[in-house]
Amino acid sequence: MSQRGPMGAQGAPGSKPMNFGPSAVRLSKRLRPEGGRLVAVIAMGVISVALMVIGPYLLGEATNVIFDGVISSGLPAGVSQQEVVEGLRAAGDDAQADLLSGMNLTPGQGIDFTALSRILTFTLILYIVSALFGWLQAYLLNGVTQRTVFRLRDDVEAKLNRLPLSYFDDMPRGEVLSRVTNDIDNIQQTLQQSMSQILTSLLTVLGVLVMMFVTSPLLAVVALVTIPATVGVTVVIAKRSQKLFVSQWTTTGKLNARIEEAYTGHALVKVFGRQKEVRELFDTENDELYRSSFGAQFVSGIIMPAMMFIGNLVYVVIAVVGGLQVASGTMSLGAVQAFIQYSRQFTQPLSQLGSMANVLQSGVASSERVHELLDAEEQSPDPAAPTRPERVAGRLTFEDVRFGYRPDAPLITDMNLSVSPGQTIAIVGPTGAGKTTLVNLIMRFYELDGGRIRLDGVDITDMTRDELRGNTGMVLQDAWLFSGTIRENIRYGRLTATDEEVEAAARATFVDRFVRSLPDGYDTVLDDEGSNISVGEKQLLTIARAFLAQPNVLILDEATSSVDTRTEVLVQQAMNALRADRTSFVIAHRLSTIRNADRILVMRDGGIVEQGDHEELLAARGAYFDLYTTQLTAAVD
Structure with missing residues (x-):
């Protein structure tokens, strides 16, 4: 593996089959803080x-009142129901006698509208109260879901701040963004849709099942056949769609990484005419996403029609058996009607539970991806009892420092170096020599494999990272700005700085001269790419930001690489004034920019092969002399 810096090599994340059970349990554990709610x-x-499932029973009673009234009105008044039934049996009409024997008849009377209105009014009240409690349930559940996802996002944000830089070296930025945005949004939608639906469906199944046994134990047993059939179909289909959902969200992350990469490097793609290749890669991964998404949704979508088919079969059986029981007088028409409603209410939530399988699988797949991020190995914690120098002057010492990005490929071995306060140390060498790695170790972006680095006599691992980095300012080769005004971007170096201090830092770094030419001056709004100013001006802003922080140790990693020669001379002059009593590390490829450094370190293969000032190294006619003469010859040519 070659050397990697903060924005080094990116590798695609590996994927593994989803372990649904443990992942679902882990997601459900996040609801524990909401236990009371x-x-x-x-x-x-x-x-x-409970109120809702009583409704069909009462409506069945209303049906009985109507049906009994209609039949009673057609019978002669003055006789009893028993006499009517006996008369039918005597006439040989046993079927009709059985039917009438199971009814509550008052011959000669019509429909009892008083009893009917009382039943219907009570039923309406039950449904209204049921709806009210259902609304309150949905309101509370929505709060539970939003707070749970809020805590999850908060945990992810905190985790990102605890992850070492090596994690982001190995994970494409688009993939990380996909997990933080798409996957968490999918978890939120899953909880929002599934929790309410599953809870209501389960309670409905239990409530309806109780009422079915109360209404007709025989028909209830018939309806119970639905449960094993439903579970069997759901399990078979879910196993087939499970891997497809994992593939869907893994591919989504890869596609986001591809889009982010192509958008960020859009100008480069245009320059080298690689639009066709980028488009082909996009089409390939987009097609992969289409296939996995289509497959996952199609396979899991079979569950609902299968549940409806099973429900319809049970409905037919119940209608036939119930009709026979009404004809035999063992069951009233209203009871059959109520049971048919119950059968619908019973199979519908089962179908809904089956249809929720695809939502659950998708959400659990996203949960697994987010928890993979949360489980990633973190940087070593800050010491419980941190130490800090009595006074930070900027003295740095390297004692037998060893480091490698991989244990089997050491990059820096047994480095020893002592830097006095206020010294300017230039670091030069070929690409991959370990220059940026050296300053990254000072910032503790990576941990040492051996040895130690001391700041004013204190081991930097005994300090908190905030304390260490609060005394260190760094300007990278890649200038990065945030959405906001120029004033806000400079003030990012020290949020408590006044406007006067911001403008003073801008003048010292020659930012003021181009800001004054802008229509809105320091209130000019920049986007996160800083596309409305030049690359050199962006670099100057990052230098001003670092200077405003007033660090004790200043690190400039090719900080003037994007600045024109005239501006570079001005910035060098500003640096000379601002480096007073400040230890500075300057990484540079153009050796002409570091001729006045107090000491120049020449690095090769992770080690210091030469050190001294400019004149001493030229006189030694070694590695530095070769680099200098090569650049001088190239400039003359």
């Missing part, structure tokens, strides 16, 4: 469902 949600759901 969940109890209230369940209680309201029980009340809502």
Whole structure:
């Protein structure tokens, strides 16, 4: 493996089959802080469902009142129901006698509208109260979901701040963004849709099952055949769609990484005429996403039609058996009607539970990806009892420092170096020599494999990272700005700085001269790419930002690489004034920019092969002399 810096090599993440059970359990554990509210949600759901499932029973009673009234009105007044039934049996009409024997008849009377209105009014009240509790349940459940996802996002944000730089070296930026945005949004939608639906469906199944046994134990047993059939179909289909959902969200991350990469490097793609290749890669991964998404949704979408088919079969069986029981007088017409409603209410939530399988699988697949990020190895924690120098002057010492990006490929071995306060140390050498790695170790972006680095006598691992980096300012070769005004971007170096201090830093770094030419001056709004100013001006802004921080140790990693020669001379003059009493590390390829450095370190293969000032190294006619003469010859040519 070659050397990698902060924005080094990117590799595609590996994927593994989703372990649904443990991943689902882990996601459900995130609901623990909402335990009290969940109890209230369940209680309201029980009340809502209980009131709702009583409705069909009461409507069945209303049907009986109507049916009994209609039949009674056609019978002669003055006789009893028993006499009518006996008369039919005497006439040999046993079927009709059986039917009438199971009814509550008053011959000669019509429909009892008083009893009917009382039943219907009571039923309406039950449904209204049921709906009210259902609304309260949904309101509480929505809060539970939003707070759970809020905590998850908060955990992910905190985790990102605890991850070492090596994690981001190995993970494409688009893939990380996909997990933080798309996957968490998918988890939120899953919880929002599935929790309410699953809870209501389960309670409905239990409530309806109780009422079915109360209404007709025989028909209830017939309806129970639905449960094993439903579970069997759901399990078979879910196993086939499970891997497809994992593939869908893995491919989504890869495609986001591809889009982010192509957009960020859009100008480079245009320059080298690689639009066709980029388009072909996009089409390939987009097609892969289409196939996995289509397959996942299609396979899991079979569950709902299969559940409806099973429900319709049960419905037919119940209608036939119930009709026979009404004809035999063992069951009233209203009871059959109620049971048919119950059968619908019973199979519908089962179908809904089956249809939720695809939503659950998708959400759990995203949960697994987010928890993979949360489980990633973190940087070593700050010491419980940190130490800090009595006074930070900027003295740095390297003692037998060893480091490698991989254990089997050491890059820096047994480096020893002592830097006095206020010295300017230039670091030069070929690409991959370890120049940027050296300053990254000072910032503790990576941990040492051996040895130690001391700041004013204190081991930097005994300090908190905030304390260490608060005394260190760094300007990278890649200038990065945030969305906001120029004033806000400079003030990012020290948020408590006044406007006067911001403008003073800008004048010292020659930012003021181009800012004054802008229509809005320091209030000019920049986007995160800084596309409305030049590359050199962006670099100057990052230098001004570092200077405003007033660090004790200043690190400039090719900080003037994007600045024109005239501006570079001005910036060098500003640096000379601002480096007073400040230790500075300057990484440079153009050796003409570091001729006045107090000491120049020449690095090769992770080690220091030469050190001294400019004149001493030229006189030694070694590695530095070769680099200098090569650049001088190239400039003359």
